[in-house]
Amino acid sequence: MELKDLEIFQLVAEKGTITEAAKELNYVQSNVTSRIRKLETEMSSPLFNRHSRGMSLTPEGKKLLTYSRKILSLTEEMKKAVQTNKEPSGKLEIGTVETVIHLPKILSSYIKKYKDVDVSIFTGVTKNLVEEVLNHKLDGAFITELDFHPDLVSHEVFQEELVLISSSHASTLEEIKEEPILCFSKGCGYRARLAQWYRDQNITPKKIMEFGTLETILRSTVMGLGIAFVPKSEVELLENNGHIRFHKLPDKYSKIKTVFVRRNDTFLTPTIEKFIETIELSKL
Structure with a gap:
C-alpha cells in the first residue's frame, strides 16, 4: 500500500x-x-x-x-x-469562531514575522471546530471554553463578557424573553450559554433563527427581528450609538473564555510553537 x-x-x-x-x-x-x-x-x-x-x-x-x-x-x-531547527514554514491551518476580537492582531504579528508560513483560516462553531482538530483536519482552533477533553490541550486567549442585545425599542429584560433568538447553529458556545439561562428560567424559546455570520445577526437585531447573545466588545459601538440595548445576565452565563486548542499528542513544530508564542505575547 x-x-x-x-x-x-x-x-x-x-x-x-x-x-x-x-x-x-x-x-x-x-x-x-x-x-x-x-x-x-x-x-x-x-x-x-x-x-x-x-x-x-x-x-x-x-x-x-x-x-x-x-x-x-x-x-x-x-x-x-525533522525540521525542528528550521524557522516556521509550510502550511498552518487554523479554525476560529467568528468573534475572536484579538485574532487580527495575532495573525498580523505572526505573518509579518514568519513570512514562509502559509496561514489558512476556517470559521465555524465551537463543536465543529473541535471535531476538525480531533480529526487532524486543523492544526488548532480558537473556540469558546469547553469541558476538558483528554485529547486536547488549551491555551487561554482572553476572557469575554456576553450581553443579551435587543433593538433600542425594548427597555427591560422581561419584555424580550419571548422574542425570537438570533444565533449561530448548534455547537456555538454562546448559544449553549443562553440556552442554559432559558432552562434555568423555565422558559422555552418560541422561535430560534440560525444565521451564518455575526454581521447578519447584529443587523437583524437592530431591525427588531429578535434578540442575540454576543460578546460585549463586538457591539459596544452599536450600543453607544443607540442602535441596540444591552441586557446583562448573571456572570455564570455571561463570563466566557476564548481558548486556542490543539491535539496534545501531535509534535509541537516550530510553526505551531511560534503561533502559540504569538498568542501569549498578544495578551501582554
Missing part, C-alpha cells in the same frame, strides 16, 4: 465523486478509479458504495478513513519533526 493511495482514497471520500477528486489532483479519472480498486483489492473489501449521485463510504471504508487520517497526519508530523 502506498501513501498516495490513501491520499487519493481520502480525497474521494471527502469529494464524493471520482470526477471531483481527479480534478483536484489533476489526474485522469481512470487513474483515480484504478488506485481505488487497487486499494479495495488490498483491503479485500469494497470501500465505496457506487450510486447515481456519486460515491459514499461503506462501513469498512469509514473504518479505513479513520486510520488513513491518522497515518497521513503522522506522516506529515514526521516530516515536520
Whole structure:
C-alpha cells in the first residue's frame, strides 16, 4: 500500500465523486478509479458504495478513513519533526469562531514575522471546530471554553463578557424573553450559554433563527427581528450609538473564555510553537 493511495482514497471520500477528486489532483479519472480498486483489492473489501449521485463510504471504508487520517497526519508530523531547527514554514491551518476580537492582531504579528508560513483560516462553531482538530483536519482552533477533553490541550486567549442585545425599542429584560433568538447553529458556545439561562428560567424559546455570520445577526437585531447573545466588545459601538440595548445576565452565563486548542499528542513544530508564542505575547 502506498501513501498516495490513501491520499487519493481520502480525497474521494471527502469529494464524493471520482470526477471531483481527479480534478483536484489533476489526474485522469481512470487513474483515480484504478488506485481505488487497487486499494479495495488490498483491503479485500469494497470501500465505496457506487450510486447515481456519486460515491459514499461503506462501513469498512469509514473504518479505513479513520486510520488513513491518522497515518497521513503522522506522516506529515514526521516530516515536520525533522525540521525542528528550521524557522516556521509550510502550511498552518487554523479554525476560529467568528468573534475572536484579538485574532487580527495575532495573525498580523505572526505573518509579518514568519513570512514562509502559509496561514489558512476556517470559521465555524465551537463543536465543529473541535471535531476538525480531533480529526487532524486543523492544526488548532480558537473556540469558546469547553469541558476538558483528554485529547486536547488549551491555551487561554482572553476572557469575554456576553450581553443579551435587543433593538433600542425594548427597555427591560422581561419584555424580550419571548422574542425570537438570533444565533449561530448548534455547537456555538454562546448559544449553549443562553440556552442554559432559558432552562434555568423555565422558559422555552418560541422561535430560534440560525444565521451564518455575526454581521447578519447584529443587523437583524437592530431591525427588531429578535434578540442575540454576543460578546460585549463586538457591539459596544452599536450600543453607544443607540442602535441596540444591552441586557446583562448573571456572570455564570455571561463570563466566557476564548481558548486556542490543539491535539496534545501531535509534535509541537516550530510553526505551531511560534503561533502559540504569538498568542501569549498578544495578551501582554
